Amino acid sequence: MSNSDAIQLTADLIRCPSVTPEEGGALVLLEAMLSSGGFSCTRVDRGDVANLFARWGAKGHARSFGFNGHTDVVPVGDAAAWTANPFGAEIRDGIMFGRGATDMKSGVAAFAAAAVDFVQNTPPDGAVILTITGDEEGDAVDGTTALLEYMKTEGEQMSVCLVGEPTCPNELGDMMKIGRRGSMTAWLTFSGVQGHSAYPHRAKNPLPTMARLMDRLASFELDTGTEHFDASTLAVVTMDTGNSATNVIPAECRATVNIRFNDAHSGASLTRWLQKMAEETALESGIDIAMDIKVSGESFITPPGALSDLVAASVTAETGRVPELSTTGGTSDARFVQAHCPVVEFGLVGKTMHKVDENVPVEQINQLKTIYTRILRDYFA
The missing domain is CATH 3.30.70.360 (Alpha-Beta Plaits)
Known part of the structure; x- marks a missing residue:
């Protein structure tokens, strides 16, 4: 039985100094982890941007679940103002510190670990696809857009997609995004x-x-x-x-x-x-x-329905909270994915993203992995 460690993977990713557009070793790390878990991986780099496409299951399968996320992070800012090494992944009192801890290396680690465990423990009748970019915090010209163009050229298709951005304002499970302005x-x-x-x-x-x-x-x-x-x-x-x-x-x-x-x-x-x-x-x-x-x-909306119901039910089952269906906040790469397939967003609490001493409670990383695992299980059930 596989049991991919999402907490350790988050720490390893934080230690990769992947400030946009630097790859910093983050996608190299993920490619090795996913390949060893049975995923077929392809680097889809464009310009100065590194991108990773990973698929488990048959190409072109009629039923496929996709995850999207990014490993690039915003600059540290005033390093002297941090109480922890921004790229050290230090854990104090159950909280992991580091640039990208919330936005969104923990989210990528959680869905990558969930995907590997899921396909190894309960191989689904379908495909699981991961699209991970190094250009979300920057101009977002050569990131997810390049991945989607590659997929179109190669005949790859996600039936639905979940973007793992931090979406919750206060407590894990209190909000998911079904659209963006x-x-x-x-x-x-x-x-x-x-x-x-x-x-x-x-x-x-x-x-x-x-x-x-x-x-x-x-x-x-x-x-x-x-x-x-x-x-x-x-x-x-x-x-x-x-x-x-x-x-x-x-x-x-x-x-x-x-x-x-x-x-x-x-x-x-x-x-x-x-x-x-x-x-x-x-x-x-x-x-x-x-x-x-x-x-x-452009603004977009994935109308409430099967996908949002699936994600909301999994969130409620694991957290006891019914997530608000929201379109608030800034932009995300979901704005590109929505032209490819129905897409929603769900991830961690975003209170510290882009801040000095950005951090994540380590228990929430495992909670998020459990939610993503349940979503996969129920989607393919």
Whole structure:
């Protein structure tokens, strides 16, 4: 009987300094572990990004369960502020410290260990697929997207997928994600004419126009929410001139806004709205406004049904908690997976992710592995 140690695997992964886009040995470690567990493994590296595809069972099987996750982590930040080695996986009072402990090396370790034990102990009639990237915390251009493109080319298919991101706000089992808001950022440049502040009539000051447009955008009610989503939000995240002189009207200033949007909108529809608002303000003021927009991901929803019921039932059976079906939070690689197959997210409590002294209670790693094992068992039952 196999009994893969998810706690030890988490520690081993934390000790891999895999700050985006460095692989740091994490995927090498996982490939060796999964290969020894009977999985067929393929590295799907692209650009500077390392990715791993692993499958147990027949290629192209009509019934396959997929897991998705990432081993890359955000930078440590101020190392002197940590009370533990960020890449040491030190355990104190039952808590493991290290960058990636929560987001999400523990999640990857839990589903990898669960998958190996499951296929060795109770070989299913179907396939188990793991897609693990080293580019979730970065630009996410050559990570899960590369894995999904590889799968399409090779005729590989997940019937459903669970992303192991931390999803619980307070207690293990209190929340799972069935969708995510879309995200987009707009960079605006306002161009006028520089001049002396004592003679404003000889200049064309872009600053009032920037302030006016930012206020209009921030004050606009995009919507009041939809069936599964809260209201969309727009945040002004920076307004800059770089002007240190008090007697100079600047020629140029810049502002950036970030929008998190629900399924009442698309990146394209919000782009048109931003352009319309900018054009109207430019016409009123005579200030030129240029804009660059990046849509990081569209909103999506996996409607409550068989997959969410399966995951929720397993969570409740192992924790005694009924998880809330949520679409809150930022973006994740589920935004890419949703175009391939139905996808939900469930993982650990995310209170310390990206923080100094990021940590995870070691007992929760085993709990998570047990939940993932039950999900696999019940899916193939």
